[in-house]
Amino acid sequence: MNKKVQVQDLGLKDYKETWDYQEQLFKSILDTKIKNRREAAGLETDNHFLFVEHPHVYTLGKSGDISNLLVDEAQLKAKHAKFYKVNRGGDITYHGPGQVVGYPILDLDNFFTDIHKYLRFLEEVIIRTLAEYDLIAERSKGETGVWLDVGTPFARKICAMGVRASRWVTMHGFALNVNADLGYFDLMIPCGIKGKAVTSLNVELGLEKVDETEVKQKLIKHFSELFEADVVNI
Structure with a gap:
């Protein structure tokens, strides 16, 4: 099993360009796995972790409801924002400057073959990171992502998540609000969950x-630590 994970920081990059790059890495891993299965090639599969910051964009997952986007095309343009339907799970999500977005593209055969565990581990990465800032972050039952003050009238989401997996290879990931402009969240129903607030680490x-x-x-x-990975910056 190859536990090496290549970490790349792409800086500020267009959502569609980044999505295409994810698909390229995703396909490369899948192609290696298929070759191994057909030819018993015994080749190692790569693992990647991309950091990126996107210009303003709204993305809608496979099971999402377009009505959760509360503005039309002209209003999006006025806000200098784009919109894409994507192949991850989850509903509608906003990405923009001030967010730390992470896209792990992993072959889970190198770690563990359990998507539920994978999502919980991603959430735990965020929870442990926020604990270093003396914030008690939690999971909210039935709602993927990371929240503050769960179970109170002040519950608010600080990190959204949505992933895709095929043959145990993952893509997409999480968006942690660090210095986010929260006004952009008013243009949608975050993750399709009505009546829930959104926050950012700086706030x-x-x-x-x-x-x-x-x-x-x-x-x-x-x-x-959680994935017992050997991280290499490239």
Whole structure:
């Protein structure tokens, strides 16, 4: 099993360009697995972890409801935002500047073959990272992602998640609000869940700006511990 995970920080990059790059890496891993199965080639499969920040964009998952986007095309254009239907799970999600977005493209045969466990581990990476900022983050029953003050009238989501997996290869991932412009969340029903607020790490800490590089370092530290991964920056 190859536990090495290649970490790339793509910086600010268009959503569709990043999606295409994810698909390229995803297909490469699948092709290797198919070759191994057909030819007993015994080739190692790669694992990747992409960090990226997107210009304003709304994405709708396979099971999502377009009515959860509350603006039309003209209003999106006025907000300098794009919209895409995508092949991940989940409903509608916003990405934009000030978010730390992580896309693990892993062959789970190198780690464990359990999608439920994979999602819980991704959530745990976020929970442990936020704990380093003295925030008690939690899961909310029946709602993927990471929340604060679950079970109270003040429950608010700080990290959205949605993944795709085929033959135990993953893509898409999480979006953690670090210095996000929360006004953009008013243009949708986040993840299709009505009446739930959204927050950002800088708001919770009462800071104008949180060091995003530091947040990424903490995320990778907890990811490598939980997945017992050998992380390599490329």
